[in-house]
Each structure stands twice: as C-alpha cells, then as structure tokens.
Amino acid sequence: MRVLTVNAGSSSLKLVLLDGDSVVAHEHLERWDGESEPIRRFLDEHGADAIGHRVVHGGTRIVAATVADDEVVDYLASLTELAPLHQPRALGGLRAARSIDPDTPSVVCVDTAFHAGLPAAASTYALPREWNRKWSLRRYGFHGLSHSYAVVRGADLVGLPPRQGRVLSCHLGAGASMAAVRDGRCADTTMGFTPEEGLVMNTRSGTVDPGLIGYLINVKGVAAHELFDVLAKRSGLAGLSGTSGDLRDVLTARSEGDGDAAVAFDVYRRSLVRYAGAMVAVLGGLDLLVFTGGIGEHQPPVRAAVGEALSFAGVALDPQRNEAASGDADITAVGAPVRTAVVEAREDLEIARQTRAAVEG
Ligand SMILES: Nc1ncnc2c1ncn2[C@@H]1O[C@H](COP(=O)(O)OP(=O)(O)O)[C@@H](O)[C@H]1O
Numbered sequence: 001m002r003v004l005t006v007n008a009g010s011s012s013l014k015l016v017l018l019d020g021d022s023v024v025a026h027e028h029l030e031r032w033d034g035e036s037e038p039i040r041r042f043l044d045e046h047g048a049d050a051i052g053h054r055v056v057h058g059g060t061r062i063v064a065a066t067v068a069d070d071e072v073v074d075y076l077a078s079l080t081e082l083a084p085l086h087q088p089r090a091l092g093g094l095r096a097a098r099s100i101d102p103d104t105p106s107v108v109c110v111d112t113a114f115h116a117g118l119p120a121a122a123s124t125y126a127l128p129r130e131w132n133r134k135w136s137l138r139r140y141g142f143h144g145l146s147h148s149y150a151v152v153r154g155a156d157l158v159g160l161p162p163r164q165g166r167v168l169s170c171h172l173g174a175g176a177s178m179a180a181v182r183d184g185r186c187a188d189t190t191m192g193f194t195p196e197e198g199l200v201m202n203t204r205s206g207t208v209d210p211g212l213i214g215y216l217i218n219v220k221g222v223a224a225h226e227l228f229d230v231l232a233k234r235s236g237l238a239g240l241s242g243t244s245g246d247l248r249d250v251l252t253a254r255s256e257g258d259g260d261a262a263v264a265f266d267v268y269r270r271s272l273v274r275y276a277g278a279m280v281a282v283l284g285g286l287d288l289l290v291f292t293g294g295i296g297e298h299q300p301p302v303r304a305a306v307g308e309a310l311s312f313a314g315v316a317l318d319p320q321r322n323e324a325a326s327g328d329a330d331i332t333a334v335g336a337p338v339r340t341a342v343v344e345a346r347e348d349l350e351i352a353r354q355t356r357a358a359v360e361g
C-alpha cells in the first residue's frame, strides 16, 4: 500500500509518499499558506492508495488514527481554537485531499493520541472540577507522532529493548515539547490543553504566570485576542531576540555580540533544563535520552546543555560523537549508565504505519 503522508506544521508542509518504509517521492515547502495546489499536483503526479494526515488536536473523541468522514472533519474543525496555529492548516490539507481524491481513504493521525493514556495526575489542571468536566479542560499533549517514533528508534539505535524503561524524548523544532515515557507509555509531557504550554519555543512563550495574563488584560488593557496572538507568534526566541525565532539566526547574532540574542539563548536553555529535570523526577531516573526535531537534530550545544544538566541522573554525552552526529546517532559517552540518541524526526513513517493499520482495520 502506497501512503501519501501530509504533515502540515505551524509554518511548513511536508508531503512524503511511502511504500512500506521506503520514500518514493517527497516535497517539503518551508513556507505554506494553506492552499490545496501542492497536494493536488503531488497526487496527480504520483497517486496514492491511502492518505495519512498529521492533525495536531484530536480532542476527547479522536484518540487513535481514524478514517475521515464528514463528521470527523467537523469535529476536528470544532477544535480550531485549541490549536489555532495548526488545526486550520491540517484541515486545509484534509479537505483538499478528500475533494481531489474522494475514493482514496484519508486517515487522521492525531498528535494527542500518544498522550491519551496520561495518568490523571499529569493530565488534570488544578481548576474547579466542574469546569474541567464541563469543558473537557485537560492536558492533551502534542508531538505524539514524533515522540512515538523517536522513543522506539532511539532505543533501537543504542541497543536497548523497545518500549521498556524510562525515556525522556525531546522534540525540539519550531514547536517543542518533552515526553516522559515509561515502558512505552507517556507518563507526563510539557505541552497541555494547547501547544502553547511548556518550553520556550521559536515564537511561542511557553508557560507564563497566569497572573501576568490577568495583569496585562485587566490593568494594562491589552485585548485578549492580541495577547494570545503575541504569546503564540511574537514571543519565545523571536520575542526575546527582537529579530528571528530561528535558533540559527539567534546563535549567529549572539556570536556577533548581540546582548538580546544572548539572553534569548540563555532563557531558551534554562527552560529546557528546568523541564528536563521535572520529567526525570517524574520517571524517578532515566535509561535513555532522545533528541529529535530541527533543533534537537542539528544543534550539538543544545544537546550538550541538556546532557550536562542531567549528569546527576547518569547522562553523559561523548563530545566528539555529539558534534559529529548527522542523522540517527548514538552519542553516549563510553561507560555512561544512561544512553543518549539523536533521531531524525520521521513523523511520516509513524503516519504511514498508523494509516495502514486504520485502513486495514
Ligand atoms: N541547523 C539548525 N540549527 C538550529 N535550528 C535549526 C536547524 N535546522 C532547523 N532548525 C530549527 O528547527 C525548526 C524546524 O524544525 P522542525 O522540527 O522541522 O519544525 P516544525 O515541524 O516544528 O516546523 C526551524 O524553525 C529552526 O528553528
């Protein structure tokens, strides 16, 4: 079965046609404004037996890969406010594929599925329980397709059995989250009700004091819609550096003596260390540390900073292997009790696997 995987991120579009695990064709648009034309062109040229879509939010109802019908599409659309940077774009791709090729099944593969079994202690906000129940307020968690693939691939790379032991998976891309995984099941994660919670990201603030939000709205008169737009699109590395949210640009500016860029990187790094420590405490120690996503794959200093901070838990990176890592790599220092791996993010492989399983029933 040839599966076209459609991965609409917050800024990019990745189309990959897979036959088994082999890539038959692919197209990566760094910037995509949501139109259907690239998908139409790709399908006209290559065809597919099934189409798998990454959808960020599955809400309470979609907790596993599901063949899309009108009802599923409407339900996913009702979650738009819970992932405003992502959901409309994924739905654009889904609607386009279904109208271009109505006879080919479209399967939705949700980022939240990996976290659907989070224990209540991790998924529950300390809000009035009536609100939690009435409005399904809970921590859903995201990047599940990536975490799910990375923890298994990481274990394989360092020679550990799959889905066993305590694993910290760090997906560091434009969006970023960590997942604390015990015996293949997610025990805790840094993103929550929306993909805004947790780590400092390219343009997202990550967690901020709820009191600060009240202060800006009630005392400073910032309009709520403007505030949330700023927190999502003009904060994080972009907000602090004043220029770009791309870590490459921030590091270049920092090396040229830009003080704001230096602060941006320090805050970014501290956020990683703070949450990594929290995740390791939840797991009660660590057997495997995995880095994935654009930054996780390509920034040795970021991996080194997290590794150093977790030395108390037994993490030690081999400096040469860390610097030289390209694609999938074991970067563990000789003799370290905790293994560390770099895994190329392959959401496409996970989407294709889930899509095949859903279509074959
Ligand atoms: N070599 C690199 N060094 C630092 N950051 C990088 C590098 N390559 C990619 N990135 C960062 O990773 C981001 C893209 O990562 P990716 O996982 O593809 O993101 P997403 O799917 O979240 O859009 C870019 O926005 C950029 O900030």
Ligand SMILES: CC(=O)OP(=O)(O)O
Pocket (backbone or CB within 6 Å): 008, 009, 010, 011, 056, 086, 111, 142, 143, 173, 174, 175, 176, 195
């Ligand atoms: C969930 C999320 O933040 O996704 P991305 O990293 O692709 O923006």
Ligand SMILES: [Mg+2]
Pocket (backbone or CB within 6 Å): 009, 173, 174
């Ligand atoms: Mg991504």
